[in-house]
Amino acid sequence: MYLQRRNRILRKSAAIRSLVAETVLTPNDFIVPLFIDEGENIKTEIPSMPGYYRYSLDLIILEVKELWKLGIKCVLLFVKAKDEVKDNTGKEAWNPDGLMQRSIKAIKDAVPEMLVMTDVALDPYSIYGHDGIVDMEKGVILNDQTVEALTLMSLSHAEAGADFIAPSDMMDGRIGAFRKALEENGYTDVGIMSYSAKYASCFYGPFRDALDSAPGFGDKKTYQMNYANRIEAINETLQDVEQGADIVMVKPAMAYLDIIRDVKNAVTIPVSAYHVSGEYAMIKAAAARGWVDENKAIIESLTAIKRAGADLIATYFAKDAVKLLSENL
Ligand code: PBG
Numbered sequence: 001m002y003l004q005r006r007n008r009i010l011r012k013s014a015a016i017r018s019l020v021a022e023t024v025l026t027p028n029d030f031i032v033p034l035f036i037d038e039g040e041n042i043k044t045e046i047p048s049m050p051g052y053y054r055y056s057l058d059l060i061i062l063e064v065k066e067l068w069k070l071g072i073k074c075v076l077l078f079v080k081a082k083d084e085v086k087d088n089t090g091k092e093a094w095n096p097d098g099l100m101q102r103s104i105k106a107i108k109d110a111v112p113e114m115l116v117m118t119d120v121a122l123d124p125y126s127i128y129g130h131d132g133i134v135d136m137e138k139g140v141i142l143n144d145q146t147v148e149a150l151t152l153m154s155l156s157h158a159e160a161g162a163d164f165i166a167p168s169d170m171m172d173g174r175i176g177a178f179r180k181a182l183e184e185n186g187y188t189d190v191g192i193m194s195y196s197a198k199y200a201s202c203f204y205g206p207f208r209d210a211l212d213s214a215p216g217f218g219d220k221k222t223y224q225m226n227y228a229n230r231i232e233a234i235n236e237t238l239q240d241v242e243q244g245a246d247i248v249m250v251k252p253a254m255a256y257l258d259i260i261r262d263v264k265n266a267v268t269i270p271v272s273a274y275h276v277s278g279e280y281a282m283i284k285a286a287a288a289r290g291w292v293d294e295n296k297a298i299i300e301s302l303t304a305i306k307r308a309g310a311d312l313i314a315t316y317f318a319k320d321a322v323k324l325l326s327e328n329l
Pocket of ligand 1: 123131168204205206220278
C-alpha cells in the first residue's frame with residue numbers, strides 16, 4: 001500500500017511514544033489525603049481500603065516527611081473525631097485544641113513547606129454523620145446555620161496555619177462567606193479549594209468507614225449533586241469562582257471525566273479532581289484477585305484523569321504513583 005500518513009510511526013517505540021505523549025504525570029499533580037486519629041503510635045488499616053491507614057499524629061509526621069522526600073508537596077487532612085465530641089452543632093470543628101488544629105500545627109512545624117489543605121464539613125463531628133446541622137423535626141440539613149458553623153471552622157483552620165481550606169459540604173453560599181471571613185480576619189493568604197461539583201456518590205463508602213462518618217439517617221442527596229446532571233456542575237463551579245474560590249474540584253473522578261473536561265473548559269483557574277475511596281477500593285479489589293494489574297491500573301487511571309483536564313488530583317494512590325513514575329513504569 002502507498003499511504004501518505006501512517007499513524008503507527010509515532011507509536012513505534014517506547015522512546016517516540018514518550019516524546020509525543022500529550023499527558024505526563026509528575027509529583028506536582030498530586031494531593032495526598034491523610035486520615036488522622038487521636039492517640040499515639042497508632043496505624044490502623046482501613047478494611048475497605050487495603051494498604052491505606054489512619055495514623056496518630058506522631059506517625060502522620062513521619063508520613064508527611066516521607067511524602068515530602070518523594071517530591072509530593074500537598075496533603076489534605078481529615079480527622080476521625082471521638083464519639084464523645086460529636087453533637088449536632090459541630091462545635092468541636094472549631095475547637096482551637098481539636099485534633100485538626102493540632103495536626104495542622106504539628107505538620108507545618110515539621111515540614112513547613114508542605115502545603116496543608118484541610119477538609120471543611122461537619123460530618124466527622126456530627127452525631128448524624130451529616131455535613132451540616134440537622135433540623136431533626138423536619139429531617140433536613142440547615143443551609144445557613146451550617147455555613148455559619150463552617151465559617152468558624154474555616155477561621156480556626158486558618159488560625160492554626162492551614163494553607164488552603166477545602167470545603168466539601170456543598171452548602172449554598174459558603175465560598176463567599178468563607179472568603180469574606182478570611183479577608184475580614186486578616187487571613188489574606190489562605191486559599192480556598194472548593195469541592196464545587198461534588199456528586200452524591202456511592203463511591204465514598206470506604207471513606208466513611210475510615211472516619212466512622214456514614215450518615216445516621218437518609219443520604220446526602222439534598223446537598224450533594226445528582227449524578228445525572230452535567231450543566232449543573234458548570235453552574236455550581238462558576239458560582240464558586242465568582243465567590244472567590246482559588247481552585248475548584250470535581251468529585252468523584254473516574255466516572256466523571258466528562259464533568260472534569262466541561263469544568264476545565266469553563267474556568268480559568270486550576271481544576272482538581274478527587275479520585276475517591278471507592279475508586280481506590282475497586283482497583284485494589286480487582287488487583288487482589290489478579291483481575292487487573294494494579295500498577296498499570298493506577299497509572300492509566302491517573303493519566304486519564306489528568307488528560308480529562310485535572311490540574312491536580314487528590315488520590316490515595318499518590319505515593320504509589322510517584323514511586324512508579326520514578327521507576328518509569
Ligand atoms: C466529607 C467528605 C467525604 C469525602 C471527602 N469529604 C465523604 C462524603 O461526602 O460523604 C469522600 C472522600 C472519598 O471517598 O475518598 N464531607
